[in-house]
Amino acid sequence: MTTTNLSPQEEQSPVTQTESKEAQRYYSATQFQLIWWRFRKHRLGQAGALILLTMALAGLFAEFFGPYSGITRTSEAVLVAPQAPRFCNDDGCALRPFLPGVTAERNMETLRMETKIDLSVRRDIYFFIKGEEYKLLGIFKMNTHLFGIEEGSIHLFGTDSLGRDIFSRALLATRTSLSIGIFGVIIAFVLALVIGGTAGYFGGGLDYGIQRLTEVVRVIPVIPLYMGLAAAFPKEWSSTQVYFAMTLVLALVGWPTLARRIRGKLLSLRGEDYVIAARLSGAGPSRIIARHLLPAFMSYIIVDLVISFPFMLLSETALSFVGLGLRPPTVSWGVLLQDAQTVRAIEQAPWLFIPALFVIIAVLSFTVLGDGLRDAADPYQVSN
Amino acid sequence: MANPKQNTDDNLLEVKNLKISFKTDEGIITAVDGIDFSVKRGQTLGIVGESGSGKSVSTWSIMRLLPKNSIIDKNSSIKFQRKSGKVVEMTKFKKNGRELRKIRGGEVALIFQEPMSSFSPVYTIGNQIMEAVLHHRDVTKKEAEEIAVDMLDRVGISNPRQRFKQYPYELSGGMRQRAMIAVALSMNPSLLIADEPTTSLDVTIQAQILELMNELQEDLGMSIIFITHNLGVIAQVADEINVMYLGKIVERGTTKDIIHEPKHPYTQALLKAIPRLDRIGERLTAIRGDIPSPLSRPTGCPFYTRCGKVIPGVCDVKMPESTHLSDTHTVYCFLHEEKDV
Amino acid sequence: MSDTLLEIKDLKVHFPIRSKKLFGGVTQYVKAVDGVSFRIEKGETLGLVGESGSGKTTVGRSILRAIEPTEGKIVFNVDGEAFDLSKLTDKELRGFRKHMQLIFQDPYSSLNPRMTVRDIIAEPLVAQKLAKGGEVDERVREAAALCKLNLEFLRRFPHAFSGGQRQRIGIARALISRPQFIVCDESVSALDVSIQAEILNLLMDLQKEFGFTFLFIAHDLSVVAHISKRVAVMYLGQLVELAPTKDLFYTPKHPYTEALMSAIPEVNPDQEMNPVHLAGEIPSPINPPSGCRFHTRCPYTKDMCKTDIPKWKEIEDNHFVSCHFANTLTLKGAEIPTSVDAN
Numbered sequence A: 001m002t003t004t005n006l007s008p009q010e011e012q013s014p015v016t017q018t019e020s021k022e023a024q025r026y027y028s029a030t031q032f033q034l035i036w037w038r039f040r041k042h043r044l045g046q047a048g049a050l051i052l053l054t055m056a057l058a059g060l061f062a063e064f065f066g067p068y069s070g071i072t073r074t075s076e077a078v079l080v081a082p083q084a085p086r087f088c089n090d091d092g093c094a095l096r097p098f099l100p101g102v103t104a105e106r107n108m109e110t111l112r113m114e115t116k117i118d119l120s121v122r123r124d125i126y127f128f129i130k131g132e133e134y135k136l137l138g139i140f141k142m143n144t145h146l147f148g149i150e151e152g153s154i155h156l157f158g159t160d161s162l163g164r165d166i167f168s169r170a171l172l173a174t175r176t177s178l179s180i181g182i183f184g185v186i187i188a189f190v191l192a193l194v195i196g197g198t199a200g201y202f203g204g205g206l207d208y209g210i211q212r213l214t215e216v217v218r219v220i221p222v223i224p225l226y227m228g229l230a231a232a233f234p235k236e237w238s239s240t241q242v243y244f245a246m247t248l249v250l251a252l253v254g255w256p257t258l259a260r261r262i263r264g265k266l267l268s269l270r271g272e273d274y275v276i277a278a279r280l281s282g283a284g285p286s287r288i289i290a291r292h293l294l295p296a297f298m299s300y301i302i303v304d305l306v307i308s309f310p311f312m313l314l315s316e317t318a319l320s321f322v323g324l325g326l327r328p329p330t331v332s333w334g335v336l337l338q339d340a341q342t343v344r345a346i347e348q349a350p351w352l353f354i355p356a357l358f359v360i361i362a363v364l365s366f367t368v369l370g371d372g373l374r375d376a377a378d379p380y381q382v383s384n
Numbered sequence B: 001m002a003n004p005k006q007n008t009d010d011n012l013l014e015v016k017n018l019k020i021s022f023k024t025d026e027g028i029i030t031a032v033d034g035i036d037f038s039v040k041r042g043q044t045l046g047i048v049g050e051s052g053s054g055k056s057v058s059t060w061s062i063m064r065l066l067p068k069n070s071i072i073d074k075n076s077s078i079k080f081q082r083k084s085g086k087v088v089e090m091t092k093f094k095k096n097g098r099e100l101r102k103i104r105g106g107e108v109a110l111i112f113q114e115p116m117s118s119f120s121p122v123y124t125i126g127n128q129i130m131e132a133v134l135h136h137r138d139v140t141k142k143e144a145e146e147i148a149v150d151m152l153d154r155v156g157i158s159n160p161r162q163r164f165k166q167y168p169y170e171l172s173g174g175m176r177q178r179a180m181i182a183v184a185l186s187m188n189p190s191l192l193i194a195d196e197p198t199t200s201l202d203v204t205i206q207a208q209i210l211e212l213m214n215e216l217q218e219d220l221g222m223s224i225i226f227i228t229h230n231l232g233v234i235a236q237v238a239d240e241i242n243v244m245y246l247g248k249i250v251e252r253g254t255t256k257d258i259i260h261e262p263k264h265p266y267t268q269a270l271l272k273a274i275p276r277l278d279r280i281g282e283r284l285t286a287i288r289g290d291i292p293s294p295l296s297r298p299t300g301c302p303f304y305t306r307c308g309k310v311i312p313g314v315c316d317v318k319m320p321e322s323t324h325l326s327d328t329h330t331v332y333c334f335l336h337e338e339k340d341v
Numbered sequence C: 001m002s003d004t005l006l007e008i009k010d011l012k013v014h015f016p017i018r019s020k021k022l023f024g025g026v027t028q029y030v031k032a033v034d035g036v037s038f039r040i041e042k043g044e045t046l047g048l049v050g051e052s053g054s055g056k057t058t059v060g061r062s063i064l065r066a067i068e069p070t071e072g073k074i075v076f077n078v079d080g081e082a083f084d085l086s087k088l089t090d091k092e093l094r095g096f097r098k099h100m101q102l103i104f105q106d107p108y109s110s111l112n113p114r115m116t117v118r119d120i121i122a123e124p125l126v127a128q129k130l131a132k133g134g135e136v137d138e139r140v141r142e143a144a145a146l147c148k149l150n151l152e153f154l155r156r157f158p159h160a161f162s163g164g165q166r167q168r169i170g171i172a173r174a175l176i177s178r179p180q181f182i183v184c185d186e187s188v189s190a191l192d193v194s195i196q197a198e199i200l201n202l203l204m205d206l207q208k209e210f211g212f213t214f215l216f217i218a219h220d221l222s223v224v225a226h227i228s229k230r231v232a233v234m235y236l237g238q239l240v241e242l243a244p245t246k247d248l249f250y251t252p253k254h255p256y257t258e259a260l261m262s263a264i265p266e267v268n269p270d271q272e273m274n275p276v277h278l279a280g281e282i283p284s285p286i287n288p289p290s291g292c293r294f295h296t297r298c299p300y301t302k303d304m305c306k307t308d309i310p311k312w313k314e315i316e317d318n319h320f321v322s323c324h325f326a327n328t329l330t331l332k333g334a335e336i337p338t339s340v341d342a343n
Helices: A023-026 A033-041 A043-060 A166-202 A204-219 A221-232 A239-270 A274-281 A285-321 A331-342 A343-348 A351-379 B055-063 B097-104 B125-136 B140-152 B160-164 B174-184 B203-220 B231-237 B255-260 B265-273 B334-339 C054-063 C090-099 C117-127 C135-148 C149-154 C163-175 C193-210 C221-227 C243-252 C255-264 C303-307
Strands: A086-089 A092-106 A112-134 A142-148 B011-024 B026-041 B044-050 B069-071 B077-081 B087-089 B108-111 B191-195 B223-226 B240-246 B250-254 C004-018 C026-041 C047-049 C069-076 C082-083 C100-105 C181-185 C211-215 C228-233 C238-244 C312-316 C320-322
Touching: A033 A285, A033 A351, A033 B044, A043 A166, A043 A351, A086 A112, A086 B334, A086 C047, A166 A204, A166 A239, A166 A285, A166 A331, A166 A351, A166 B055, A204 A239, A221 A285, A239 B203, A239 C211, A274 C100, A274 C117, A285 A331, A285 B191, A331 A343, A331 A351, A331 C181, B026 B055, B026 B087, B026 B223, B026 B240, B026 B250, B044 B055, B055 B069, B055 B077, B055 B108, B055 B191, B055 B223, B077 B255, B097 B108, B097 B125, B108 B174, B125 B140, B125 C117, B140 B160, B140 B174, B174 B203, B174 C211, B191 C117, B203 B223, B203 B231, B203 C255, B223 B231, B240 B255, B240 B265, B240 C320, B250 B255, B250 B265, B265 C193, C004 C054, C026 C054, C026 C069, C026 C211, C047 C054, C047 C221, C054 C100, C054 C181, C054 C211, C090 C100, C090 C211, C090 C320, C100 C163, C117 C135, C117 C149, C117 C163, C135 C149, C193 C221, C211 C221, C221 C243, C228 C243, C228 C255, C238 C243, C238 C255
Parallel strands: B044 B223, B044 B240, B108 B191, B191 B223, C047 C211, C047 C228, C100 C181, C181 C211
Antiparallel strands: A086 A092, A092 A112, A112 A142, B011 B026, B011 B069, B011 B077, B077 B087, B240 B250, C004 C026, C004 C069, C069 C082, C228 C238, C238 C320, C312 C320
């Protein structure tokens, strides 16, 4: 081919405005760069992401961050209230935090144990201290803990009725609960992608059938379904088996919502002009899916996954709380909260509720993160 | 209609130095950059321009219907003569204040491109016209209904009593546009702003709507601001035309001035760029380049980046002043500055 | 005829409406295109006009089999061989795609925002494996240059471009496989007036140089008149008239064409419009009127129009019309404009 003849007046505009470096960068930015730039403007979403990242790290290295293993009992410290580290006492202030001494005494009128803080005793907190042995990530044998104390014991969030350190247990529970959420979401997502994707891409009768099936699953009331499924776990299953069974239960209940979204998105994408253009360019189904549908889809998928997380977390917590989900000795947020079921607990040891704060913070963080991602996910919405 | 009436003092609307900007993530965008225009009683002012010209923004601002992130410059003035004869300054009203609400709809009405979105889908057409009438006029429900049916009839909707009871989705695009005109006119406004009212309609229906608007204007004696990008439409409806480009008026004159004797290079180029039946098969003369982004407005004359007659060192430095070629014809271009009368 | 590129015979496209009942089957059809026949000559531009709901877009897309035709033949002559597109399997069709392309209306939605301009333009070559490696790049640059795109910008994404430039990218994609036949579906309607002229010029230049055959679908009559050699008018799923452009515009033989022509707003304040009034609304394509489909709105309608379907006939050389009274009615065409000089 040769170039067409043009009258000179129709040549490309001679006045090309000089582009700034920034504009050039923007013009050749990929989808994920654009999403990232937009997400960076969303402060709340970033805060959510940061909190979740912290939680995930804390959970992953729970044994290192927590001073004790989750099952260590300190028999002399049953139902100890949270201990706040201090820097100052009457002798002055120091950079090294310490715990004051505590004396327990029975109040002869109420017959209750009452604790008194003795500020004159200074029990220094040490960092990277040697303590109980554990396996980091289940592999590396270690005995260094982030912090600890040499005399007595340290319980930032207090202890439970068996004298176990709630701070350490909460970190372990974070690991369990978040990971169960992740696995649940992943399994639900694979199911949803296969089922919703089939319905959305092929359409027609298949779509009709799958849609009705999804609806049938969706109308089953969730709580009885959970209870039924959870009650079906044999008593003699190990806690690991129960753990994986739980992820399956969560996934089986969670997929229809995701599948519907995936189907809807695919249906609308399939009718997009550029997908039709690809078809008319001679692209086959696999090329269309891989090159045009999936990339457009990725950002929505990520958003959907993040948004469906809180549902998984809350379900796990609720089920374990009522005793249908995970069971001790597995430690999850729901399991920890089982201890807080009684009136006595509320009255005497309100710190047993601290794990609930973890749930609230995690769910909130996921929600704001999801919001931020959703706003950023479609960087191509033209706002003419 | 093509002849402007003589009494030039009798302006219904006078806009001076109107400047509107928008705060966006990318920075402040100036959509309308200091324009003046006026609408005479009983006449149609056509505003023609391409995307980004600010033609809609400048007129929606009259009714203060701009989005929240808009800023009307404090030196801007929009003077409107009310039915009572009092001249009011529209920029001084509180947004959504009582007086403004009365003027809006009651004295200035708006019709726009997408008639579906201007109706609530859950009420019948008749209901919505009645509501408007009741809001602006002191009549009983029964009378309002009569006015509504009468209005539907006047805008050429067959079986008005039956249509009265229909929902917007039951009407075709042309019918909905007529119904929207009925709503707008039921309040007997003195100024009608028509923003691309026929752009989404088919040609035969467009022709009918244009005819209808002409007729109604003659009957009711209202003024119309007609905004469009279609030069054919504007030539048919307007008495006077303002040509806008990137937030500036570049030329104004009677319809004949603009169509037969365009002086601004942009107007000339536009007229050469459209395919016309009298030049079938002739090569079109395109305007080179693209409309600049409003974020990077050119300095000086907004059109210099694409102008074939650009004077380097002049056009790109400052905005040309107005040059009056005749009583009715004004152009903003350095090529004509010495011809000022 | 030997130089016929495409012959459409009795094309029908019916869309089923599913009944809302649980096991209800298909009870009704939207007859979007209902028996359309015409030829397109090699190298010509055939304009196709009609109002919304006339089925013009469906005709264009079903020829390309972007929409599956229900009935009819689409005979495509390529390299001395005739193929009936309606009979091709999906796989055969994919192999045939290099011969035909579509230029879309919306320059925004028709480009995948996640692909670079280079990849978008290369898509037909890559998808059909028409070229490999360096040849792809070479041909992309060639096509881009033809469409006057800045070659430095090929690595950018569509969001860097304005509507007019995006449309050029779409055109480059359409011509890279050197197709014989291109459907332009309202390809300039979404563009600003000044940009529209450029794109029209570009299309005409490309046609002159490479002999493309266009089916140009648009609702803007002046644009169609400008670019087309012949023009077809559609009403409610059928053709009502087809003739060389000037014949159709100035001496229409069908009352509907007359109405369309009378409604063109001329860019001349001295020429007042006198639009023909059509009664009522365009009827539903689910239950089109009996007899002549236009009889419900035709100002010249007679009894026989309600019952007898008019034949599609050639009443003058190359002038086809379907109206019982095509020979007897004297209809007015578009105003022959008193030429206006715009300096």
